[in-house]
Each structure stands twice: as C-alpha cells, then as structure tokens.
Amino acid sequence: MPEKTIVLSSGGIDSSTAMAIAKSEGKEIYSLSFRYGQRHSIELEAAKRVAESIGAKAHKIIDIDLRQFGGSALTDDIDVPKHDTINEIEQDDIPITYVPARNTIFLSYAMAWAEVLKATSIYIGVTAVDYSGYPDCRPKFIEAFEKMANLATKTGITKQAILKIETPLIHLSKAEIIKTGNNLGVDYSMTISCYDPDASGRSCGRCDSCLHRINGFKETGINDPTIYY
C-alpha cells in the first residue's frame, strides 16, 4: 500500500512541482485547493488540471472566506502592485499580496484531511528563496507547524503515526524548481502564477509572481509556455 499524502495545490509552478515530486516518491496523492476569496478562480481550474495530469487519487476544493477579515491585495479591493522588472520588487517589506494566516489555515485543513485518511505527510510548495517575503513560507514556521500538528491530532496521543510536513522546494530557486519539475514531466502550460490574470486566463507579466516566473524560466533556458497580455 502506498503512503497517502495531502498536497496543497494552487495551480502554480511551486505546488505543481511539489505534487510531481510527491508522486515520484511513490506517494498516493490527495490534492487540496482553496477558494479563499481570491479575485479570480483561474488558479482553481489550473489546480484541477494539474491534479488530473499527475494522477491524484482525489482533488478537493475547500471554500474558506478570508475576505471577512480583510487585509490583503489578493482578497480585497486593493491594487496588486506591478513592476517592470524583478529588481524593482521590494525585498525587505512584507508585500500587500500577503494574506494573513493563509498557509496556517491551509495546513490546518490539510491536517484534518490527513487525520481522516490516515495520511502520513503533507506536501507544501513553499520556498525560502524567491519567497516574496511571506512570513509563513519560512522553514522555522513549517517546523513549528509540524510540531503543533503532531500534538493536535489523535496520532499525537496514540503515537500511531507521525505527520510530516514535506517542503521539497524549500531551498530551491524558481529556476531550480522549474528544472526539477521539467525533468519530472510537469506541463507548466497547465499552471498559472499571475496575481491579476485577465478574463481569458492570460497573465499580466508585471506582478511579483509573474516576474519571478519569467525570471525563473529565463534562468533555466526552458521555454516559458505562459501567455501574457
């Protein structure tokens, strides 16, 4: 019996590559995405396509309403910042695209599903390299979450199993992630990174996330299949 794993999937490069890595490690994949009040749902369609193409056993979309709390350009009526080049992104600040507690909430739901399925791990495609300054992408956050998770659940009492939070991309640059996924056969034309796509799903090419993507493809020499408007 293969071990079951929950993979948090946003339909972007990072989570799609993390899913392909979990698959290559022999895991049975349960893909989990969230409709969290983001201003577009194009990424949810991407997540579904990616889960199907990698052969996930199941794909769930959970509705959570982070708009009730406000505080982010990704869920509120605040403009997504745009730049002409990657060098203009301010690295020291926590960007306005940060969604409060997002990864914590995502991982908490994944933990619930993992407990019910008796899955032994959760894969999350966070990276501490091109990580856009989000506090909940840092290795010490992930370690603290894993510790908490193993106290929060039945397994924390019964000691029957330990839940691992797997971060296979944590030390990889965007270019290294793309290379890894490319070797595993990930079709990046299925994925989307843009914070502000147009109605037909084309990317802006100027938000932080697009700029990291464009730069990543450029560094690898692999063709970027993304259509920019």
Added chain:
Amino acid sequence: MPEKTIVLSSGGIDSSTAMAIAKSEGKEIYSLSFRYGQRHSIELEAAKRVAESIGAKAHKIIDIDLRQFGGSALTDDIDVPKHDTINEIEQDDIPITYVPARNTIFLSYAMAWAEVLKATSIYIGVTAVDYSGYPDCRPKFIEAFEKMANLATKTGITKQAILKIETPLIHLSKAEIIKTGNNLGVDYSMTISCYDPDASGRSCGRCDSCLHRINGFKETGINDPTIYY
C-alpha cells in the same frame, strides 16, 4: 486604548466564561464562532446572545465545512454516544465526537483576524480537566500553537507584537468554571452544551457534554438553568 482580543465562542459554558474573564481583564472583545457542519445551529444563536450580553465589540460567524473530510459524530451521520451517568464516559479513548483539527482550524482563523485587527491575544476556553479526551485541548498543544502563530504572521518578522493564546480555564474543573463565570455575572441560561439538542433547543442530558455540565452545576450548588428533554 484597551487591548483587542479574539475570543473563540461556541455558546457553551467554557467559552462564555472565557469571554467574561477576558472582559473582566479589560480587553476589547471580538467574538468568533464557526458554522462547521455541526448538526444543529442552536449553539450559534447561543454564541451570539452571549457576545451581546458580555458587550463584545463585534461577533463574526465563519463558515467552514469540516463535513467534507468526515470522521466525527458531530458532523457526520454517526450517533452521538449517550450515557446515564458521568461515570460511564470512557476517559481513555478519544471520543467519536472529536472533530479532526477543529481547534487548530479555529485558532488559525482567529490568528488571521488578530493579525488584521492588531489584537494581542486569543482567548480559548479549553480545559485539561473535564476535557473529554480531545488532543487539541492539551496545554502542550496550545503552547505549540502559540509558538507557531508567532512565526506565521507579520509580527513574527517585525517583532512588533506577540500574540498570546490565553487559556484561563485550562486548570479549572467544570464546577470551578461555573463558579468563576457566576461571580462574573455570566447568564448560563443563554448557553448550550448539548451535542444533540432537540428542535426547540432543549438539551438531551445524556451526551458527554450534558453530563459534564449537569455534574458541574451539581458540584457548585448553583442552580442549573438548562432545560432537558
């Protein structure tokens, strides 16, 4: 300016008492409840009444669908276990009323709201005494969550503020909780503990939660205002 605090409220004895304690400590109260697929919403009405009577600044109800994952008598079509006396409750097992990851998910949402409001604490009415065997009511779970929370948020990077998880009931028995709340003027007729109330909001008197409540009132000598069917 009073410090802001998020209080997790279920409309039961414990969270209502925790809210009264937060109020008595001078906090500005932001009450947070969840519609999480529980089989009845009577407790949400109770939570709203309690928040109003204690003078909460705001009360939010968040929809989260834990039924998608299954695995609990509180959210699935599994019978809630009933007993004639408190001594029949099995203390060693994790009960079927346990909802996977519930407190972790609740605290994660509270953390999101706290970050947006710049609240400095979250009050949760967990108790390690009459705690029904839930792993996510244990002090070491709360400590691990607090540590994680302070790494997950902006404040974890900026060090501007620390988020405290306050558990004022953690070492109190049900009787001590009732005495404390009674001294603070909590009107327990507004609260509900039952896992299986009837349509008119009366309590069964035989589920674990009712039995703990009945026993708690009996030990204090305070009149139990609950109506049992």
